[in-house]
Amino acid sequence: MFFGGLSIISLVIQVIPVIGQIVGIVLWLIAVVYWVIFMIKALQGNGERITAPGLGFLNQYVDQVANAVK
DSSP: OHHHHHHHHHHHHTTSSSHHHHHHHHHHHHHHHHHHHHHHHHHHOOOOOOOOTTOGGGHHHHHHHHHHHO
16 A cells, blocks of 8 residues: 555656656655665564554554455
């Protein structure tokens, strides 16, 4: 869910000629860093839920989506 939203934001921002490309590169770098963090935590295999560092305020929305699917 995190990477899909980040991809949509990046595509919309990249429409702006110069600034959009710079912001797009920064968003891509952020996505790579989060991907590495998530992979390391997933490979540790504790079976616990992985939250995004620095994005704790999104947990309530993630819980709503997760509970809606059940």
